[in-house]
Amino acid sequence: MNSILELLGEESGSLLDHQCQTIDKSRLTLPGPDFVSRVCANSDRNSRVLRSLETLFAHGRLSQTGYMSILPVDQGVEHSAGASFAVNPDYFDPENIVRLAIEGGCNAVASTVGVLGAVSRKYAHRIPFLVKLNHNELLTYPNSYDQRMFASVKRAYDLGAVAVGATIYFGSPESRRQIEEVSLAFETAHELGLACFLWCYLRNPAFKTDQDYHVSADLTGQANHLGVTLQADIIKQKQATNNGGYRAIQFGKTNDLVYEQLSSDHPIDLCRYQVANCYMGRAGLINSGGASSGNSDLAQAVRTAVINKRAGGMGLISGRKAFQRPLKEGIELLNRIQDVYLDSEITIA
Structure with a gap:
């Protein structure tokens, strides 16, 4: 705990002592060692999906806690390989990506079908694979910022993955096509017994006005709600840093209670x-x-x-902070993240 206090600095009191007065923790379904049996088993997920989820929860330093620490390395497509790996060329090699996840104690490694397929026979039985199905590649000019399918669910299944992931750019002109593509992919994935992760990102130039509302609690919250409607098992989202996106952009529908009772300016309440x-x-x-x-x-x-x-989340998925540094430092960073979830003194607000 002392090292965590030191890293939080002046914010330590605000973040560690805060108690939510917005949505009480008693209303939440919280992570725990029995999450699959307590929560997922009551859904329509088949036994193979439950086994895949249990496999994810049972791996790495956070095994049997109900929390997840995942290494995602799809930035070679999303941000270009040069931009992502020039500072640490070791990660042009897929094997080093998987090694970092294993040695860093992660629950899973998330990457492209190319990266994971290149080393699947050596590593698919040693750490859970999460195959990212779609990507926004930045070589097409001019850039269109559109997620397109790069891999099939069947291909992910054949290389030994236990989960698939996809991104939808909610708010973009292409989002409705992406919703249809991901809905069909997730249906197939669940039939084959794979867990489904959805990157619920916002993307529209209009969401930037006086602030960048791509990270507002109300808009990202609605993106999350659309994601779980598509039956994503796990939602990946940027942590909210502001609120009031609906009001600032003056579109869509919201309710004053969202801002007056269900959230506040505190970062934990925004994440809640x-x-x-x-x-x-x-x-x-x-x-x-x-x-x-x-x-x-x-x-x-x-x-x-x-x-x-403290907001009631399930974990962190951290990539560039880990792989854009020497292996030993990357492992340390992943371990320090995991230490937060292992520390019983850090409780739900």
């Missing part, structure tokens, strides 16, 4: 509203770790993990 939109936690919320910014990465990652855990 994101959890609430994941069927009150019946689908787990994992927050993304964000871009690497150098020496502050470790403190930022721990801060994000504390907010997620």
